[in-house]
Amino acid sequence: MELKTFRGGLHPPDNKKWSDKKAIEVCPLAEGDELVIHLSQHIGAPAEACVKKGDLVKKGQVIGTPKGFVSVPIHASTSGEVIAVEPRIASAGTMLPAVVIKADGEDAWDEGLVGGDPDTMTPDEIKDKIKDAGIVGMGGATFPTHVKLSPPEDKKIEYLILNGVECEPYLTADDRLMLEDPESIVEGILILKKVLGVDKAIIGIEANKPDAIETMTNACAGKGVEVGALKVQYPQGAEKQLIFALTGREVPSGGLPMDCGVVVQNVGTAAAVNDAVRKGIPLIERIATVSGAAIAEPKNLKIKIGQPLSKLVEFCGGIKGDLGKVIQGGPMMGMAAVSLDVPATRGTSGVLLFAEDQVLKEPEGPCVRCGNCVRACPAFIMPTEIATMARNSMFDEAEKLNAMDCIECGCCTYICPARIPLIQSLRQAKGAILAKRRKV
Ligand code: SF4
Ligand code: SF4
Structure with a gap:
């Protein structure tokens, strides 16, 4: 079978073997642990804190309200006491407004969270649920999902494309999600199809994930959702490249996917949409890969938003050898983290620890016009x-x-x-x- 792809790109070593067979484990949270939950974890206006120091909060409770349409609420990732509402350091080294919660160890849910039956809900009711749950693009872009699901009336959407490509080296979180919870992804896709009013849905998966291709193909049987196997080529998971590979359509220069009739969502986003709509569960956890040469035991973890990266590293056996660099996300598009004290956010698809001798130190030279x-x-x-x-x-x-x-x-x-x-x-x-x- 000829694999679909796009033009250009390259093929860096994928380095997924360190974690792709590791089942998702829950990163533990103990009584007294502090979660630093930033109010700006998405593209768009930051949320505004609606709790104050000393408040007791439940898991899933809103602690930050959205400011405008392109914004989402922020929720408590566990139950406990708000011990600070103040700027805290973020991955890039800047200070961003945050709510700090000291966990009470109960991890008790907010009882006001309710789900619904998407079959009896209107598209607008579903979109409200998605916004209220703070769902954003889980591939790392963190664009509010309800906005992507609201194209202008003159933009007719014909395709929903699900991004299961995970073309960044090292990352295996989406791969594990597809293997371990394909039903949530498919149910989420059906909800997204209803909101967009589309018949065609395709999940794009790179050919280096044959088990995920098989699992998702079986899960999608009879559901009106196709699986498209793609050539292993970076950046196969970039929106424009993915759309071209799967549909042959080109997003015009300066345009958006909706300009060629397509909406793209990550497979993790689809699963989060299912949880939000059916169960009322907000986006307070996600799957992240912890890997790299300087981590003792690479793993795929279910993490709580706000947990410090140091906790994730500790649960993976700690640092091995000399640590040279920490990246949040993948090595190609991720951002260097200034320290392991910064918290995980809704966009933390991975935490990569590179050894000292892997960090490029040679100085930049002159362009040799190689092309x-x-x-x-x-x-x-x-x-x-x-x-x-x-x-x-x-x-x-x-x-x-x-x-x-x-x-x-x-x-x-x-x-x-x-x-x-x-x-x-x-x-x-x-x-x-x-x-x-x-x-x-
Ligand atoms: S970073 Fe920008 S300029 Fe460089 S290869 Fe990618 S798209 Fe092209
Ligand atoms: S043309 Fe110059 S800038 Fe481009 S890859 Fe070659 S040396 Fe680097």
Whole structure:
């Protein structure tokens, strides 16, 4: 069978063998543990704290209310006492508003949480449930799901695509979820299909997960959901590339998936939607892979939002050897974490610990005009030219070279023999262009 794919990209070692056979384990939480729950864990306006120091909260209770349509509420991940409402350090080193809860060890649910029957609910009622549960994209992008499910009326949606690709090296959380809880994913897909009013749903899974392909194919039988096997090629899981591979449709430059009739959701998001709608369970936990050469025992964990990364590492046997770098997410698109004291968030798909000798220390050299970055770029732009413009603050020129089409996949930086951090310049250019557009 010929595997579907996109143009460009590359094939870094996937390093999934360290954790892909490890069943999901629950990362423990003890009485007295502190959870730091940031109020901004999603794309859009931060939530606003609605609890104060000294309040007693239950698991699943709202502790932050959304500010506007592109925003979601934040919930307590366990029961306990609010011991602070104040800025706390986040992964990138910035201080962000947070609610700090000291666990009482009971892990007692808020009894006001109720689910419903999606068969008897209207699409708008379902979307309200999804928003109230704080569901965001679980692949790491953390875009509010209810917003993605609300395209303008003139955008007819024909396809729902489920992202089970997990093309980032090391990460195996979605793979394990598909193997261990395929029913929740399929039930969530059926709910999403109803909201969008679409007939066609396809789950895209890379061919390096044959067990997940088989499991999901069996779970989808007779449910009107297809499974598409995809070539192992990074970034197969990027929205535009996934849409092209599965449907042959192209998202126009500067456009969104809905511009070609598609909505993409992660398989983890589908499972979270099922929990939210049927059981009223908000997004307070997620699956994350803890892996890398500097972790004693790589694992897939069910973690509570707000647990410090150090707890996850401790449960995986601690640090092995000299720790060089910590990444939240995958090695290609994830962000370096300033310390293991920062908390896990709704976007924490992985925590990777790299050894000292794996961290690149050689200085950047001059561009040798090899063209590798251009050939690898799945967005068909010229990374080296745009990076040069960005470094010289020529952001109008960078915009003319379609810098905004960069999906920040990191292929150009990975493949560059001169070790030029091209993606940093691309991000800088995009930030400057967006700032200019907001002023106009
Ligand atoms: S320019 Fe952007 S889209 Fe192209 S390879 Fe680099 S990071 Fe990826
Ligand atoms: S990959 Fe690096 S060295 Fe080669 S053209 Fe691009 S920027 Fe220059």
